[in-house]
Amino acid sequence: MSTDKRPVNLNLFTMKFPVMAIASILHRIAGFIIFFLIPICLYLLQHSLSSIIGFSEVQSWFQCVYFKIIMLGFLTALLYYLLASIRHFMMDFGFAESLKGGRISAWVTFALTVIGVVLMGYWLW
Amino acid sequence: MVKSVTSLTGNGLRDWIIQRVTWVIIAVYIVFLVSFMAVHAPLTHDVWCQLFRNNFMRLGTVLTLLAILLHMYIIMWTIFTDYLKNTLVRITAEVIVFISLLAFVIWGVMILWGT
Numbered sequence: 001m002s003t004d005k006r007p008v009n010l011n012l013f014t015m016k017f018p019v020m021a022i023a024s025i026l027h028r029i030a031g032f033i034i035f036f037l038i039p040i041c042l043y044l045l046q047h048s049l050s051s052i053i054g055f056s057e058v059q060s061w062f063q064c065v066y067f068k069i070i071m072l073g074f075l076t077a078l079l080y081y082l083l084a085s086i087r088h089f090m091m092d093f094g095f096a097e098s099l100k101g102g103r104i105s106a107w108v109t110f111a112l113t114v115i116g117v118v119l120m121g122y123w124l125w
Numbered sequence: 126m127v128k129s130v131t132s133l134t135g136n137g138l139r140d141w142i143i144q145r146v147t148w149v150i151i152a153v154y155i156v157f158l159v160s161f162m163a164v165h166a167p168l169t170h171d172v173w174c175q176l177f178r179n180n181f182m183r184l185g186t187v188l189t190l191l192a193i194l195l196h197m198y199i200i201m202w203t204i205f206t207d208y209l210k211n212t213l214v215r216i217t218a219e220v221i222v223f224i225s226l227l228a229f230v231i232w233g234v235m236i237l238w239g240t
Binding site: 028031032034035038039042045046048049052055056078082085089092 | 145148152155170173174177193197200201203204222225226229232233236
């Protein structure tokens with residue numbers, strides 16, 4: 001069989017991804033985003049501990065809508081990262097390793113993240 | 126066997142176990158901090174400062190920052206290994222990430238014991 005007859009289609013956007021693939025790439029993206037959350041958290045901690053004025057300033061930032069949206073975005077990434085990691089640990093122990101199991105656990109991870117984001121949004125607002 | 130020089134420990138299995146153990150440390154810390162805020166809501170400056178003056182909390186915070194250093198480096202190494210094909214670019218990115226993470230740990234110590 002000649003190899004040059006094989007279809008070449010490397011445009012990823014023309015492919016339909018299984019839910020597990022989406023869960024996997026989101027896990028990576030979330031992990032990458034969290035890196036930038038670390039200095040933000042450290043700065044917030046430093047400022048909130050510095051003085052009572054600093055503390056109330058941090059509190060006032062959390063009243064700002066744009067700040068809330070950014071923080072909710074970061075917290076979503078963090079929550080998704082932590083939950084998708086649990087999914088990996090389950091597979092380390094041999095659970096949900098089948099095609100069907102992987103698909104279900106991916107959807108469960110998404111569902112739990114959505115519930116968590118709604119709760120965090122409620123907490124921030 | 127060729128050892129990977131840029132991965133955290135140069136050993137996939139060791140990286141794997143470190144990634145899992147550090148995840149637990151970070152998760153416990155986050156759950157504790159969120160629970161503390163929920164129990165003490167609305168949070169005051171006094172309660173907040175008192176928490177971070179506690180030596181166990183300081184120990185836990187530094188431990189968590191060290192766990193973040195190790196865990197985050199594994200995350201970034203995995204991503205860079207897959208997407209940054211140019212060796213010079215990849216190693217530069219890895220060094221920047223490592224130095225940043227180290228700086229985060231030192232910054233955390235400075236916050237806890239500093240001014």
